[in-house]
Amino acid sequence: MTDFDKTKQAFHLPQGVTYLDGNSLGPMPKAAKARVANMMADEWSEMLITGWNKAGWYVQPRKVGDRIARLIGAGPGQVVMGDTLSIKVFQAVSAARAMRPQRRVILSDSGNFPSDLYVAEGLARAVDAELRVVAPEEVAGAIDDTVAVLMITEVDYRTGRRHDMKALTQTAHTAGALTVWDLAHSAGAVDVDLLGCDADFAVGCTYKYLNGGPGAPAFIWTHPRHADAAQPILQGWMGHRAPFAFDQSYQPAPGVERMRVGTPPVIALTALDAALDVWDDVSMPDLRARSIELTQAFIAGVEEHCPDLVLNSPRDPAKRGSQVSFRHPQGYAVMQALIAQGVIGDFRAPDVLRFGFAPLYVDLDDVAHAVQIMAMILKDKSWDREEFHERASVT
Amino acid sequence: MTDFDKTKQAFHLPQGVTYLDGNSLGPMPKAAKARVANMMADEWSEMLITGWNKAGWYVQPRKVGDRIARLIGAGPGQVVMGDTLSIKVFQAVSAARAMRPQRRVILSDSGNFPSDLYVAEGLARAVDAELRVVAPEEVAGAIDDTVAVLMITEVDYRTGRRHDMKALTQTAHTAGALTVWDLAHSAGAVDVDLLGCDADFAVGCTYKYLNGGPGAPAFIWTHPRHADAAQPILQGWMGHRAPFAFDQSYQPAPGVERMRVGTPPVIALTALDAALDVWDDVSMPDLRARSIELTQAFIAGVEEHCPDLVLNSPRDPAKRGSQVSFRHPQGYAVMQALIAQGVIGDFRAPDVLRFGFAPLYVDLDDVAHAVQIMAMILKDKSWDREEFHERASVT
Incomplete structure (x- = not known):
């Protein structure tokens, strides 16, 4: 059995904070700071240019990739790190499209993360393809023999709705299309099984459930x-x-290493490598069971104690990732009030309160506490204060 | 006057090392380690997701870009950071080509860094363009009205030969073409003047003369x-x-910020930001004068004391960047022998010994020492030992 008390201890979590936003940015693993400092002092400073060989910087993108492979149902030598998720989406979709040159359509859904749609739109304009976007529930029916690539984010960034990777992949293959799966909200959150689902390409980021730090490098997998x-x-x-x-x-390298592009980001990969240590003793079935336990408890608690909130996620845990969202007409102010009380989730327009349950460091006590604070805020309407309605500008 | 003794003090240089490979990877600025550790402890750990606003992570790519702008003759708000140089080459060349849709040719030269040629080749295949590569001295003559984009690395990575940015840009513009300048071996090495040369696009990396660390983020400038x-x-x-x-x-952002792609690499940008502090009191004309002084002294010293070496760089400093290379039939072994004596340069096949002179931390004493060691190695043939002939495999 995975010891989730031990994994929780591996993270630095600020005093008084219940962190339910690991689906946006994971917290810092305690070991990461020293690991990066040591890399800078012992490798960059002392080895200088020889660090590329002596410290293994060159092979780091595939070594770190191998560690992620286990978490997503892939094999060693199949995953490589680098760039950002948007770049990796571009690589996967463009490579898949080039393997179906007679077909023009890149099919996606409106639940996909916008950046994926932007990337596909830019690619489509350049290579004379067409991005077709349908509602999430219409994806399966929209797969026909014009589709070159099915580009889907497995878990919806707002609702947590989880697509059926195996079924959609099979439908795509039957129609002669290839699949690109974005695992941004899946890797480290659910029990992904790329080989078992017979997927074609997959990509993901590492700053959410994998806790690699803000802007940590992305990964790409090729079957x-x-x-x-x-x-x-x-x-x-x-x-x-x-x-x-x-x-x-x-001349492309053999295998997935051809998906490497420029010089690898060594400092960032070092932080990520430290973050992946926490996963060494985690079983993915245990992780999935824990995630379901947490999200089920949260939904039950909120529905019992916060009747003003409307569930915005699938009720069936099999159709959900590791996050839950609720709607409230004053969602923005409610989230600000929660954050002021140390319960960190986030808000997505127009009215969605979003909560991520990262099994490595969120436990049932956190769930109970979050429900209790939310109930209090809604009961005494403490969200209805001017300060909670003011929106900070992001630029 | 710039105080280069002070800038040298800002770097960690290992005991007994004369570092002439800053054109490949710059050394660590002493302040970088603490800056990164503090960012991890005070921002990532404590602010978590709110760091994007509170710690200014979102605006970091343009704030850091503004600091680089001054070093390359660009204005504030014109440079943005992210990704790797290869990605930025792709962005600049694809954007420039799209502005000359009737023209098919991307013109470059065989002195360009191979990755730039690979990127252009991949782009050309995708968008029905043609990469045309000529010898460096034939570039000006090859610019005709079929050329959409002139893609040139200003300073040759092997010889240090510096193209005339102003003249080539003018020739390109007269022919109706746009220019993309790769400043990999220019930024922080010579007095680049993008606006003065009326260039169109420029890109560069920050792990060489700008000392941002292995795999540090790239930059892109748009006129x-x-x-x-x-x-x-x-x-x-x-x-x-x-x-x-x-x-x-x-919907693209106004200005150069549209060249941002995915989530910015915050840890890496923090290291780079610390490295840029060293530049605050550096005048670029002083930097150029110092660079010429160092490279001239090295050439004179080597030619006086090491007659077996043949200069592989332009003799005229106006036609040279901040690096010098020499040829020797046993170049690989000679470089290994030099490295064994603490003089770090690098080797490029088939027979090139390459030395970079980063004015911020290389001084005339370093030059004299490097010449002395090289003379000794060549005189007593101490390079002719088995260990110096064995090549380490990089993969």
């Missing part, structure tokens, strides 16, 4: 059957078969 | 006349006009 055939548009020297031959023309 | 017109293929949410409106379709 082994495509890994030596996928041709990325973004051809960078680190994805070359022999980067240090300095050839004038590009 | 203000293009900044609101350039349409990037890589459309990410951070380049959207209103990222937190979560619109389904992309």
Whole structure:
């Protein structure tokens, strides 16, 4: 059995804070600070340029990738790190489209994260493809023989609704399409099984449930059957078969390493590597069971004690990731009042209160406390204060 | 007058090392380690998700960009940070090409860094353009009315040969083409004057002469006349006009911020920001004068004391960046012998010994010492030992 008390101890969580926003940015693993400081002092400072070999900086993107592979149902040598999720979406979708050159449609749904849609739109304009966006429940019916690529985020960033990866992949394959799965809200949150679902490409970020730090590097997975055939548009020297031959023309590396582009972000990968230590003794079925326990308890508690809130997530845990959202007409002010009381979730327009339940450091006491504070805020209407209605500008 | 003794004191340089490889990876500024540790402890740990606003993480890419702008002859609000240099090359070249849709040719030269050529080749294949590569001395003559984009690295990564940015830009403009300048070996090394040269786009990395750390984020500059017109293929949410409106379709942000793509790498940008502090009191004309003094002294010393070496860089400092290379039939072994004596340069096949002279921390004593060690190694043939001939494998 996974010891979740032990994993919770591995994180720095500020005094008086119940953190239910790990679906946006995970907290800092205690080991990360020293690991980064040591890398800077012992590797960058002392090894200088020789760190690329001596400290293994070159191979870090695939070594860290191997650690993530286990968490998403992939095998060793199938995942590589780098760039940001948006870049990795571009690589996966462009590679998949190029493998179905006779088909124009990139199919996605309106529950996808906007950046994925923007990326696909930019790609489509450049390569004469078409981005088609349907409602989440219409995806399966919209897969036809015009579709080159099905680009889906498994877990909806607002509602937590979880697509059926296996069924949609099968439908796509039957129609001759390839699939690109965005695991932003899945990796480290649910029991992803890429090989078991026979997916084609997958991408994800590491600053949410994987706790790699703000802007931590992204990952990309290619099914082994495509890994030596996928041709990325973004051809960078680190994805070359022999980067240090300095050839004038590009020869892709074997396997997923061709998805590397530029020089890897060593400091950021070091922080992420420290964060992945926490996962070493975590079983993914245990994680999923714990996640369901937490989200079920939260829904039950809120529905019992906060009748003003309307559930905005699927009630069936099989159709949900590790987050729950509720609606309230004054959602923004309610969230500000919660945050003022140390319960951190976030708000998505127009009226959604969003809460993430990262099993590594959220426990049933946190759930009970969050419900209690929310009930109090709603009961005495303490959200109805001017300060909670003022919106901070982000730019 | 810039105090280069003071700037040298700002870096951690290992005992017994003369570091002439800052053109590959700059050393660690002493302040960087504490700055990153503090960011992790005070911002990530304590502010969690609120760090995006409270600690200014969102605006960091343009704030850091403003600091770099001064070093490359650009104005505030014109430079933004993120991703890697290869990605930024893709963005700049694709945006420039889209502004000359009737023209198919991306013109570059064989002295360009291979990754730039790979990126252009991948883009060309996707958007029906053509990458044309000529010898460095043939660039000016090859600019004709078929050329959409002139993509040039100002300073050659092997020879240090510096292109005439102003003249080539003028030739390109006369022919109706746009220019993309890669400043990888220029930014922080020479007195770049983007606005004065009337360039169109520029990109660069920050782990060389700017000392941001291994894999530090890249930068991109867009001339203000293009900044609101350039349409990037890589459309990410951070380049959207209103990222937190979560619109389904992309509306580019005004100005160069549309060149942002995904979530910014906060830890890495923090290290870079600390590294840029060292530049605060540095005058770029002083930097250039110092660079010329160092490279001239090195060439004179080597030619006097190491007659076996053949200069592989332009003799005229006006045609050279801040690095010098020499050829030797046993170049690899000679470089290994130098490194064993604490003089760190690097080797590029087939026979090039490459030395960078970063004015912030290399001084005339370092130059004299490097010449002395090299003379000794060549005189007593101490490079001819088996250990110096064995090549480490990078993968």
